[in-house]
Amino acid sequence: MNLQLLQFAQVYEMLSSLFLALATGWSANALNSGVGKLPAMGYNAWNAFQCNVDEALVLQTAGLMKSLGLIDAGYTRFDLDDCWAVKNRSSTGLLVPDPAKFPSGFNSLTSKLNKLGLNAGIYSDSGWFTCMCHNQCDWSVFSLT
Known part of the structure; x- marks a missing residue:
């Protein structure tokens, strides 16, 4: 045995x-396929600007990323962190980008970031003012931008 x-x-x-x-x-x-040779690299606006962020600052920062060669070096993501939405949801329960901070809207902003070679990312969490109890609704909105 x-x-x-x-x-x-x-x-x-x-x-x-x-x-x-x-x-x-x-x-x-x-x-060897070329995918995943670098970790996900990009920029998150929170550490530098916290809630003091708007469309002009995002585009200025993205332009600097381009002119400094960061996008060519692989920093291909721009993440917009907290404080981008108005305090209250729309009547249909959607998060609403603050029109005072982002007057052209997120579709326009995302398009401009894409033209620079950046993918747009957005912050959300399960707190009371963002995704909590609204996950499906918020993800459908995020996928449109």
Whole structure:
């Protein structure tokens, strides 16, 4: 009985090593596709500006990212953090970008960021004033911009 257990352990060890070698080889080949060579890189406006952000500042910062070569270096995301929406939702329950801060609207802002080579990202959380109890509604809005 002990001999069978020893043989089983040896076969198990060999198969585990073979599986690990094959899995490692496949994942290394997947990296050659060019996807995921860099981590997600970009800029989040919160650390520099917190709630003092508006359309002009976003576009100015995005323009600096372009002129400094950051976009070409792989910083391809611009995340707009908190304080972008008005305090109350619309009558249909939607988050509303603050028109005083973003007079052209988010579709226009996103289009301008895209033309610079940036993908737009947006902050939200499960707090009372953002996504809490509105997840589906908010995600449908975010996917439109």
